[in-house]
Amino acid sequence: MESSEEDGGVPLSRMAEWRDVTPLRQDDGPNPVVPITYKEEFRETMDYFRAIYKADERSPRALRLTRRAIHLNPGNYTVWHFRRLVLEALNTDLDEELDFIQRIANSNSKNYQLWHHRRWVIERLGSNARSKELHLIKSILSLDAKNYHAWSHRQWVLQALGGWEDELDYCRQLLEQDIFNNSAWNQRYFVVTRSPFLGGLPAMRASEVRYSVEAIVVNPNNECPWRYLRGLYKDDIESLVNDREILSICLKVINTKSDYIFALKMLLDLLCYGFQPSQELRDAVVALWTSDTRPLDADLATAICDILEHVDSLRASYWIWRKNKLRIAA
Amino acid sequence: MATRDPLDFDVGVEEDEDGAPSPSSPLSYFERDRHVAFFGMLYDLMPYHYQSQEINRLTLAFFTISGLHLLKALDRVDKDRVASWVLSFRAHPINQAELKNGQFYGFHGSRMSQFPPDENGVSVCNAGHLASTYCALAILKTVGFNILTIDKESILISMRNLQQPDGSFMPVHLGAETDLRFVYCAAAICFMLEDWSGMDREKTKDYILNCQSYDGGFGLMPGLESHGGGTYCAVASLRLMGYIEDDLLSKNATSSIINVPLLLDWCMQRQAIDGGFQGRANKSSDTCYAFWVGAVLRILGGYKFIDKIALRGFLLTCQSEFGGFSKYPRELPDLYHSYYGCTAFSLLEEPGLNPLCAELGMTDLAALGIL
Numbered sequence: 001m002e003s004s005e006e007d008g009g010v011p012l013s014r015m016a017e018w019r020d021v022t023p024l025r026q027d028d029g030p031n032p033v034v035p036i037t038y039k040e041e042f043r044e045t046m047d048y049f050r051a052i053y054k055a056d057e058r059s060p061r062a063l064r065l066t067r068r069a070i071h072l073n074p075g076n077y078t079v080w081h082f083r084r085l086v087l088e089a090l091n092t093d094l095d096e097e098l099d100f101i102q103r104i105a106n107s108n109s110k111n112y113q114l115w116h117h118r119r120w121v122i123e124r125l126g127s128n129a130r131s132k133e134l135h136l137i138k139s140i141l142s143l144d145a146k147n148y149h150a151w152s153h154r155q156w157v158l159q160a161l162g163g164w165e166d167e168l169d170y171c172r173q174l175l176e177q178d179i180f181n182n183s184a185w186n187q188r189y190f191v192v193t194r195s196p197f198l199g200g201l202p203a204m205r206a207s208e209v210r211y212s213v214e215a216i217v218v219n220p221n222n223e224c225p226w227r228y229l230r231g232l233y234k235d236d237i238e239s240l241v242n243d244r245e246i247l248s249i250c251l252k253v254i255n256t257k258s259d260y261i262f263a264l265k266m267l268l269d270l271l272c273y274g275f276q277p278s279q280e281l282r283d284a285v286v287a288l289w290t291s292d293t294r295p296l297d298a299d300l301a302t303a304i305c306d307i308l309e310h311v312d313s314l315r316a317s318y319w320i321w322r323k324n325k326l327r328i329a330a
Numbered sequence: 331m332a333t334r335d336p337l338d339f340d341v342g343v344e345e346d347e348d349g350a351p352s353p354s355s356p357l358s359y360f361e362r363d364r365h366v367a368f369f370g371m372l373y374d375l376m377p378y379h380y381q382s383q384e385i386n387r388l389t390l391a392f393f394t395i396s397g398l399h400l401l402k403a404l405d406r407v408d409k410d411r412v413a414s415w416v417l418s419f420r421a422h423p424i425n426q427a428e429l430k431n432g433q434f435y436g437f438h439g440s441r442m443s444q445f446p447p448d449e450n451g452v453s454v455c456n457a458g459h460l461a462s463t464y465c466a467l468a469i470l471k472t473v474g475f476n477i478l479t480i481d482k483e484s485i486l487i488s489m490r491n492l493q494q495p496d497g498s499f500m501p502v503h504l505g506a507e508t509d510l511r512f513v514y515c516a517a518a519i520c521f522m523l524e525d526w527s528g529m530d531r532e533k534t535k536d537y538i539l540n541c542q543s544y545d546g547g548f549g550l551m552p553g554l555e556s557h558g559g560g561t562y563c564a565v566a567s568l569r570l571m572g573y574i575e576d577d578l579l580s581k582n583a584t585s586s587i588i589n590v591p592l593l594l595d596w597c598m599q600r601q602a603i604d605g606g607f608q609g610r611a612n613k614s615s616d617t618c619y620a621f622w623v624g625a626v627l628r629i630l631g632g633y634k635f636i637d638k639i640a641l642r643g644f645l646l647t648c649q650s651e652f653g654g655f656s657k658y659p660r661e662l663p664d665l666y667h668s669y670y671g672c673t674a675f676s677l678l679e680e681p682g683l684n685p686l687c688a689e690l691g692m693t694d695l696a697a698l699g700i701l
Contacts, residue, residue, distance in 0.1 A: 026442070027441060027446070028441060029415060029418050029441075031408075031414075031415060033373065033391045033395070033411075033412055033416075034372060034373060034375075034387060034390045034391045034394055035374075035375055035376065036375075036376045036377075036380050036381050036384055037375060037376065037378050037381075038378060038381045039378045039381060042378070046442065050442075050445070053445070053455075054445055072381070073381065073382040073383075073384060073385060074382070075382060075385055075386065076384075076442060077385065077443070077457075077459075077502060077504055078385070078442055078443040078455075078457055081504035081505060084505070112506070112507050115507065116506055116507045120505070146610070146613065148550070148554070148555070148557065151554065152550070152551060155551075155553050155554065180612040181612070182555060182610050182611040182612050182613070183555050183610075186549075186554070186555035186556075189543075189544050190553050194553070222612070223612065224611055224612065227544070227545035227546075227596075227611070228544070228545075230544070230545070230592075231543075231544025231545055232544075234544065265595075313637075314601055314637045314640060315598050315599075315601070315635065315636075315637070316637075317635040317637075318598050318632075318635035321635060325582075328582065
């Protein structure tokens with residue numbers, strides 16, 4: 001049983017168990033660039049690690065040394081790799097290893113090597129580790145619901161070990177907490193398209209459109225559900241253009257005359273895809289235009305570009321360019 | 331909806347009694363000399379806070395040296411000394427047969443993964459790393475070393491060992507995550523060495539395409555959320571590999587392999603109301619995405635669409651009075667954000683900076699007549 005708490009802070013050179021080892025100094029060579037002023041504990045730990053690594057000593061004390069080295073530089077893939085070799089040689093209890101990784105994860109949840117190491121352990125434990133793993137990732141996401149590494153690991157676990165059954169509901173919970181969480185929307189898409197239990201995108205599309213529309217109603221200025229809606233149709237443009245629910249929500253939002261930028265963008269895209277607008281839709285867009293000096297263009301797509309140029313002025317140049325492209329396409 | 335006034339920024343410099351700028355307000359212009367001092371100081375010596383990054387030492391060196399070059403301050407650097415130091419990180423195979431042993435004979439990132447051979451001349455373990463190799467080659471080019479004179483065959487042949495069946499790349503043979511970052515490194519290495527035998531290009535392309543998300547951006551791996559860094563790695567790689575042509579948008583060309591309109595729209599939406607760029611939808615603006623996303627726009631020919639004044643204003647709030655840039659406004663600077671803050675200013679064509687090669691994330695040496 002490892003306990004780095006015992007080692008913590010005590011120089012290795014003063015420990016009896018390391019007396020037989022000659023630490024191997026780092027050879028920076030002449031004229032090193034960006035030399036780092038290592039703290040003594042760091043330098044010493046890595047000098048001992050070098051010695052053990054070179055000797056390829058796969059012992060319990062080597063395992064403890066890798067733990068110490070990992071605490072000091074959790075990004076060092078050489079140390080992690082050697083730790084894996086030692087774990088295998090010692091046939092260590094991998095459930096304990098999961099606990100170790102979890103403790104490191106508390107302060108290093110965005111460290112690539114840590115997550116890779118975790119994957120290595122899980123691969124060896126197999127599907128028994130699945131629910132504990134999904135639970136752990138949930139706890140990391142509860143601290144930061146957008147942690148990219150945690151999401152990446154979660155997708156890997158689902159694909160390698162399963163556990164899809166509750167995932168859509170988990171996405172729903174996260175979105176209830178924060179409807180703006182793009183990671184949760186992305187995970188929703190991942191589940192809807194890949195879960196073996198849901199029937200795939202075509203089967204799920206109608207209910208997902210409804211879900212997105214509900215989200216838009218509450219926050220029309222949220223980019224996520226708009227992108228998600230578009231994504232539900234992928235390359236099936238014909239179905240996108242004919243979806244009455246999408247047209248309906250665009251009209252609804254535009255009629256509120258507030259937070260309508262994404263609705264206008266969606267409508268513009270639909271028009272570019274060949275959608276034929278109703279008079280009701282035209283009237284709703286025209287009602288947004290408040291200029292006395294200049295009437296809105298008769299072409300609806302052009303008119304929308306003009307409106308966006310003014311209300312989404314951060315992207316004014318982009319809207320002007322899109323307007324010009326309409327003329328080229330015509 | 332209220333129109334945002336592009337001049338509505340607090341970039342004014344408050345003055346105290348002595349007429350010196352008060353440290354709490356952003357400096358109103360790009361402080362080249364302070365950045366030169368910042369990079370120069372770290373080039374000479376890095377404080378212990380960076381010790382946990384020792385494994386990526388070559389990357390740290392790249393940021394300082396390439397940073398100084400962008401700022402036209404490379405005279406501070408002893409180029410020959412740097413070249414020999416970088417070359418000392420090269421992993422050398424003993425013979426041709428070793429090239430198929432699974433290890434990568436590029437460059438180590440640090441002495442921490444590099445061990446002298448034992449008494450019999452056998453290397454203990456070679457951990458050449460794709461990211462370190464990219465940085466090594468970039469540094470060598472920056473200091474004027476002709477990288478085509480090094481043994482590139484062993485780099486390219488052994489690089490194939492790192493490519494996975496799905497087309498992605500592992501960065502080091504020891505085992506590590508595989509994602510678009512290392513696809514990018516591999517592509518940049520092949521591009522710089524002018525030799526694509528290091529990879530199966532079709533497979534690489536397929537992996538990249540699988541990373542395009544439903545919203546047009548690219549995640550770091552297939553299925554992952556679209557991300558500024560992932561999108562850069564994808565688009566820059568495709569450009570380097572020649573699968574998309576330069577300045578697509580100006581030529582009214584359509585790409586047959588990626589959904590460009592969706593990608594463009596996603597990139598444009600990444601500029602937030604504070605003028606900065608976010609890495610993902612509904613996240614905070616962060617200095618480095620002014621490069622990651624900005625560079626994608628530059629490659630596509632859409633950089634002209636962004637609000638440059640707004641972006642500049644945001645970046646200046648991340649500029650540190652100590653030199654360098656921080657991730658978020660008014661925090662302490664770090665080397666990574668300092669480097670990408672400078673590349674972002676180069677994209678903005680700030681006077682006094684060298685032009686940027688968007689695909690390689692460093693000075694455009696070709697444009698300067700240096701090949």
